[in-house]
Structures are given as C-alpha cells and as structure tokens.
Amino acid sequence: MPLPEMVQEVFAPGGLLARADAQFRPREGQTRMAAAVARTMEEGGLLVVEAGTGVGKTFSYLVPALLSGERVLLSTATKALQDQLFARDLPLLAGVLGVPVRAALLKGRASYLCLHRMVQARQDGAVTDRNVARVLAKVEAWSHSTRSGDLAELTGLDERSPVIPLVTSTRENCLGASCPRARECHVNIARREALAADIVVINHHLFFADMAVRESGVAELLPTVRVVVFDEAHQISETGVQFLGLQLSSGQLLDFARDLLAAGLHHARGLADWVALAGRVEQAVAELHAAGGSAQGKHGWSGAAPEGAQADAWDAALRRLGTACAQAQETLDQLSETAPDLERLYERSTELLARLGRFAGDCSQEAVRWIDLGGSTQVRLVESPLDIAHAMRTRLLTQPAQSTRDDEWPDPEGERGRAWIFTSATLGADEGLTWFVERCGLEGAEILRVDSPFDYATQAALYVPRHLPKPADPAHSAAIARLAGDAAARIGGRTLVLTTTLRALNTIGDLLHQRFGGGQDLAVLVQGEWPKRRLMERFREGSTHGGAGCILVASATFWEGFDVPGDALQLVIIDKLPFPPPGDPLVEARSQRIEEAGGSSFQQYSVPEAAVALKQGAGRLIRRESDRGVLVVGDTRLATMGYGKRLLRALPPMRRLETPEDFDAALDDLLAARSDPG
Incomplete structure (x- = not known):
C-alpha cells in the first residue's frame, strides 16, 4: 500500500x-x-x-x-x-x-559531560567559590551513574551555572582521539x-x-x-546565519588564556612563564574592548574600524591581541608534544590567529560585519551572511x-x-x-x-486600546504596566506581558513589583530574575497549591515556544508592534539590499518581520480547544496605520473589542467561565 x-x-x-x-x-x-x-x-x-x-x-x-x-x-x-x-x-x-x-x-557538545574536563576542574584547584565547588561535586557524583552524560538529567542545574563550561568541552578545547577518556566520551x-x-x-x-x-x-x-x-x-x-558566518569573542579568547595557564602549570611548570603568557592575552582582550568604543550594543563595521571606534586605536588593539596569541603559539609549538592538552592549545592558538587575520582584512561583499560590546571585557566580532x-x-x-x-x-x-x-x-x-x-x-x-482547528472567534478576543500613549512616548511602558496590573488583579494573574525591548521589560517589571510588593496577592515574574525553566514552571503552576496568581513579564525567547494550555494563561499583552530593531547591523544590511534593488525595505522587510513576530506572540494565548483568553496589543498603530491591516491579517480571526468597557466585560466573562465550567 x-x-x-x-x-x-x-x-x-x-x-x-x-x-x-x-x-x-x-x-x-x-x-x-x-x-x-x-x-x-x-x-x-x-x-x-x-x-x-x-x-x-x-x-x-x-x-x-x-x-x-x-x-x-x-x-x-x-x-x-x-x-x-x-x-x-x-x-x-x-x-x-x-x-x-x-x-x-x-x-x-555543551549538553554532554566531558569526563576529562570534569577531572581537570576537580584537580586543578582553580575552583575557589564554595557554591561552584558544591555543584561540581554533585556533577561528579552523578557522573558515576549516568549512561548518556546528558546534563539535562541533572535536575536543578541552572543553564547559566558557571560549572557547565568547566565540565563540558567545545570544538576548540576537545582533545579528540588524544583524550585519555576518549573511549568513555559521551559525545x-x-x-x-x-x-x-x-x-x-x-x-x-x-x-x-x-x-x-x-x-x-x-x-x-x-x-x-x-x-x-x-x-x-x-x-x-537566523540559526543558520549565526553559524555560517565568522565569530571571534572575548569568551573564546579568555577561555584560551585560562586553559593555557591551567594546562601549562599542570604539564610544563617551569618550562615557560605561563602566567605572563595568559596575562598578555587577557590584557589584550581588555584593550580590544576599550578600543571598540564606549557604547554597549551592536555597532556596524563597514570600514577599517567599527562605528564609534578610532581606526588607529582599533588597529593597534588587534595587533596587540595578535602578538599575545602568537607568543602563546610559539611557546606551545616548542612544548606541544609534552601533553595532548598543550597540543590542542597550539591548534587553538592557530585558529584564533586565523580568525584575527580575517577580521584585520576586508569584509566579504556578500556579508555584513559588526562588533557587539557588552559589560566588563565582553566583546564579539561577527561577520555574517545576510541569509x-x-x-x-x-x-x-x-x-x-x-x-x-x-x-x-x-x-x-x-x-x-x-x-x-x-x-x-x-x-x-x-x-x-x-x-x-x-x-x-x-x-x-x-x-x-x-489552518488551526480552533474557533478563535469564540475562544479569543483582540483589544487595541486607543487611549494609550504612542509607542515612542516615554510614558508608554508605564501605561502598559497599569493596564497589565489592573487586568491581572481582576482575573487573578494569568497574564503574560511580552515586550519588544529590554528597557520596556525592566520598566514594566519594576513598576509591577512596586505595585504588588511581596507577591501575596499576585506574583510578579520577570525574565532574567530566575532561570527560564523555573519561570515557566512557576507561571504554569499559577494559583494552584494555594499560591498567588502570576504576571510574567518577558521578552525575546518567550515570544515563542512557551506553551501554557489551560486557564493558567488567559491574557497576553504585547507592548508594541515587534518591528526589527533599528540600528541592528544585520537589519540595516538587509534593508539596504532591498533599497538598492529599488524596493521598499519597510514594506518588504520590516512589515513581514513584524507580522511573523506578532503571530508568534499571539500564539501563546490559545493552545487547545478549551482555552479562552484575550490578546491586547498596546500599540495604536495597529488600528490607525495603513500597514495595520496587513498585520491584523497575520493574527488568528479573533473577535474585536473596541472599548475599555468591552475589555472589562471580556475579562469578567473569563472569570465567570472559570467559576461555572459547566
């Protein structure tokens, strides 16, 4: 058949x-x-x-x-x-x-325990933090019973834990067939x-x-x-663009310096000044960060230096970093046969120098280049294809x-x-x-x-408040916080606020924390305050087991893949239309390509991007046939601008709420349905 x-x-x-x-x-x-x-x-x-x-x-x-x-x-x-x-x-x-x-x-690799690096972390004595040492001991105890070595088996291990890079390998530091634990390698x-x-x-x-x-x-x-x-x-x-380009980060360089010091002292103590070699790399990374400019965030890089950086200072910083890596490479070349760790470090130094050489040259015509500056010494150099x-x-x-x-x-x-x-x-x-x-x-x-089999006209409603400040108004986030707080208090939490920027996330989260204090009536959850998994579990739990109902304020990854069926989520509030961020080098390069071809980057790129993101955010609301809820888009442009009709067509066919009274009545209906499920 x-x-x-x-x-x-x-x-x-x-x-x-x-x-x-x-x-x-x-x-x-x-x-x-x-x-x-x-x-x-x-x-x-x-x-x-x-x-x-x-x-x-x-x-x-x-x-x-x-x-x-x-x-x-x-x-x-x-x-x-x-x-x-x-x-x-x-x-x-x-x-x-x-x-x-x-x-x-x-x-x-980052999902699997590396037995060799775990032993190194326990033996080298570099771990001085008691909490890190405690978690490391827990990982070691688990290592004797796990078959897969998948760190997901370790319940309670925070995905942000500093232990994870200590007990996992990367492509750069893996010893491959030379590893003494190769036969047992979980990867x-x-x-x-x-x-x-x-x-x-x-x-x-x-x-x-x-x-x-x-x-x-x-x-x-x-x-x-x-x-x-x-x-x-x-x-x-976006995943493909991330990996098919070229990247060099302070994390890679500082990991190299840390491993250089640890392996050098362990395998070849006294044969080189490992402290000085690692210190030069670390210092050069700090100088590169300083030469990149004073403003954090992404900065385009179309000429000899990134925007906001002085060309001479940037060139000098790249050269100093190259010299530091080359000095490490020369020393490792002489001692690489001493141990597999040193041999792999020599290969890593060669790869780092090759990447530095690429970034010292011109950007490919089919790509876009930028620098991403973070706090402390965090810096990332990126060259990426447009798609x-x-x-x-x-x-x-x-x-x-x-x-x-x-x-x-x-x-x-x-x-x-x-x-x-x-x-x-x-x-x-x-x-x-x-x-x-x-x-x-x-x-x-x-x-x-x-098409979805859900009856959106019955199950869901869409509300675009006309009384809110314009999205560019500094008072907009405060108005969203008031609306979310009032509505969540009315329905007992069950509210997800999706923001388009981290600034709005912090403002709305702070205002809701101030309003609801200790969380006895409503628990305010804000992305970044807890690990993502814990936030999701607490929100899904809602007011069951005697806890308070929840308001979750989130951005980025919570716009998709966050599944809350049932009445733990009945109100989704999107603060603004999710247009691509202006100033992002990749967004600017894509827009420029469209304009140079005679098109309209706003109509051909920005609006379709916003439509898809809006559709994803709205998709958090109704997850099964019995769900009921309200979607609020706190951006009047959806109702007043011509492109709003295109964006509305991307949303499920929900019934429309036109006035604040309609909105209040819809919330009351949700309450009534919960009290009388029959």
Whole structure:
C-alpha cells in the first residue's frame, strides 16, 4: 500500500490512533498534512507546511516517518523539544503503530559531560567559590551513574551555572582521539548511536554548526538519510546565519588564556612563564574592548574600524591581541608534544590567529560585519551572511544521499531524491510563505497551509486600546504596566506581558513589583530574575497549591515556544508592534539590499518581520480547544496605520473589542467561565 494511504488510515475514524486513545479526534488539517508529508517522503522533493496551532503537526510528520522505513533526521528548535520528541512522542507512536524503531538523541557538545574536563576542574584547584565547588561535586557524583552524560538529567542545574563550561568541552578545547577518556566520551557514544539509529533527533544549532565546521557528527549522518524534517522551521534562517558566518569573542579568547595557564602549570611548570603568557592575552582582550568604543550594543563595521571606534586605536588593539596569541603559539609549538592538552592549545592558538587575520582584512561583499560590546571585557566580532539561501541551495539541498544500507540505497532506478520537509506554526503572512521560502532558498517547494482547528472567534478576543500613549512616548511602558496590573488583579494573574525591548521589560517589571510588593496577592515574574525553566514552571503552576496568581513579564525567547494550555494563561499583552530593531547591523544590511534593488525595505522587510513576530506572540494565548483568553496589543498603530491591516491579517480571526468597557466585560466573562465550567 502506498505510504500516503497507510498514513490516512492511521488518522481515520476508527484508525490506530483513535483505537489507542479515546480522546483522539480526526482533524482534516492534520490528516491532510500527514498525507502531504508521506507523499514527499515517498517521492522526494521539498515541502513547506505552515500548520496552525492545534493541528497536531508533530504526529503529522512522525507517523509517516515511522511507517516509511526510511532513515530519518528530525531537527527541532530547542533541546527541550528534542527531549519531548525522543522521550515521549516517538516511543508513544512507535508503540501505537507497532513499528520497531531504533531512535537516537544527538545534541551539541555543551549538553554532554566531558569526563576529562570534569577531572581537570576537580584537580586543578582553580575552583575557589564554595557554591561552584558544591555543584561540581554533585556533577561528579552523578557522573558515576549516568549512561548518556546528558546534563539535562541533572535536575536543578541552572543553564547559566558557571560549572557547565568547566565540565563540558567545545570544538576548540576537545582533545579528540588524544583524550585519555576518549573511549568513555559521551559525545562520541551519542554519535555512534546516532549513526546506528533509524530516526535521529537533533536541533537546528547542531545542524548548522555542522554545516559550518563539519565536526559535530551530522556530517557523517546526513549522507546516510533520505528524509530530513525541520520542525519549528521558522528559526532555521537566523540559526543558520549565526553559524555560517565568522565569530571571534572575548569568551573564546579568555577561555584560551585560562586553559593555557591551567594546562601549562599542570604539564610544563617551569618550562615557560605561563602566567605572563595568559596575562598578555587577557590584557589584550581588555584593550580590544576599550578600543571598540564606549557604547554597549551592536555597532556596524563597514570600514577599517567599527562605528564609534578610532581606526588607529582599533588597529593597534588587534595587533596587540595578535602578538599575545602568537607568543602563546610559539611557546606551545616548542612544548606541544609534552601533553595532548598543550597540543590542542597550539591548534587553538592557530585558529584564533586565523580568525584575527580575517577580521584585520576586508569584509566579504556578500556579508555584513559588526562588533557587539557588552559589560566588563565582553566583546564579539561577527561577520555574517545576510541569509542562508545561497548556502542552502549550494551546500545542502543539492547534496546526494548515500545510504550504507544495502537494501535501501542507492535507489536502483535513481528516481527518488532526498525528501526535505519544513514545518512550523508561523512561516509567513501570505499564501506563498515568502517570508520563509525566499530567505531559506526554497523557491519551487510545494507549499501547504493548514489552518488551526480552533474557533478563535469564540475562544479569543483582540483589544487595541486607543487611549494609550504612542509607542515612542516615554510614558508608554508605564501605561502598559497599569493596564497589565489592573487586568491581572481582576482575573487573578494569568497574564503574560511580552515586550519588544529590554528597557520596556525592566520598566514594566519594576513598576509591577512596586505595585504588588511581596507577591501575596499576585506574583510578579520577570525574565532574567530566575532561570527560564523555573519561570515557566512557576507561571504554569499559577494559583494552584494555594499560591498567588502570576504576571510574567518577558521578552525575546518567550515570544515563542512557551506553551501554557489551560486557564493558567488567559491574557497576553504585547507592548508594541515587534518591528526589527533599528540600528541592528544585520537589519540595516538587509534593508539596504532591498533599497538598492529599488524596493521598499519597510514594506518588504520590516512589515513581514513584524507580522511573523506578532503571530508568534499571539500564539501563546490559545493552545487547545478549551482555552479562552484575550490578546491586547498596546500599540495604536495597529488600528490607525495603513500597514495595520496587513498585520491584523497575520493574527488568528479573533473577535474585536473596541472599548475599555468591552475589555472589562471580556475579562469578567473569563472569570465567570472559570467559576461555572459547566
């Protein structure tokens, strides 16, 4: 039976999914997507699917993947989604379908314990902070029982913990085959398991890091699979741009200096002045930061020096940094045979010098260059392509599949190419999904849009307050804080405030903290005050277990991938229309390219970007058929400017609230529905 027909039977009334789960209800959109995915898997080619919230897109690609018998590579946006696919969705569906499958989970190096570096951290005595030492001891105790070495197993380990870089490796400091713990290496074990698996779950960062350096393990894996699925595909362009460019950061340089000092004193004490060598690198990094200018943030770099920097001072700082790295390299060259650690440090010094040399020269015509200055000595030099379209067309989509399996590949008739499937709830605001397709080089792909099954007109309402100050008015954030506080007090928390800037985040968060004090009535959660995982858990908990209801003020990563089904979230407030940030070098370069081609950067770039981001933020509100809620966009331009109609079309078809009285009545309806769920 053809794969599309097999898949449709699984999703049909009375099919395997319905028999396995009494709560399962066939959805026309889910079945249509699954059939399209199955057809692409069978025939090869490119498929781009925008599947609205609630379609069930995960099952729509997993069922065909499991029934196809193909080796499949699944890439998703975050490690949390990887874990969900691997630990929950794949085993569940494999059991329902009765398909034996060998699945593997593959993450980047920073997710796995490095046994060699853990021992070094414990032995070198460099850890003097008691809290760091305590966590390090906890990691060591866990290392004796873990099989995977995946740090996600360690509950309570903060993703910002300073212990993580001490017990994980990077491409720069990994010793490879020379490592004394190579046979036990968790990274190597994970890669071997991936090469032997039928379905491998990775993430976008790992995929594009591999495209850039051909080192992550995907390089060996990709040629052996015929089906590649990108879930949360809307993120692949920005992720790809991040990895396909060139970067040199103070973090890389200071890590090199720290490892240089530790390894030198451990393996070759007395044979070189390791303190002086490391100190010169650290001093040169500080001087480079100072030469970059006084203003923090991103600064364009189109000439000899970044904007805000004096060309002579910048050139001198680059030269001093090059000299410091070269002195370290010369010393390491003489002693590299002493120990694998010193040999790898010599290679790292060579790589750092090569990157410095690139940044001392001219920027590529097809790229944009900038500097990102942070606090203290934090500095990052970046050269980035404007998008991933060229790389996708020339380095990825044309790559042939060459399976190692005798019974599958190569295809004896040579007719089937690799199948590429890209899916997300948000891929654009027009029928052709041009926002996604063009920047990813996917022109000619089959396009499928599957609407959400939710009844948004009944479940949700949209309110654009006309009385708020204009977005540029300094009083705007305070007005948003008052509106959010009043509404949250009325409905018992259950409110998410999404901001477009960190300044607004801090202002609104501070004002809400002042208003609600100790949090006995309402708990105010602000991004950055706790780890992201803890913020999400506390917000989802809401007022259950006797706690206070929550207001969460967040930006950046909370605009997407934050899933709160049920009545723990019933009000989403977006402070301003999420236009691309002015002054961002990448945004300016993309806009300039459009203008030089005779187009309008605002209409062709800024508005589509805002539409997609607005759609993502609004998507936090309704996550299942029983959810009810209100979306507030605190930007009058949505209702008064001509482009507002384009942005409104990107939003789900919610009913409109026109007056403050309408808004208050909608909040009262939410309260009434909770008190009388029947």
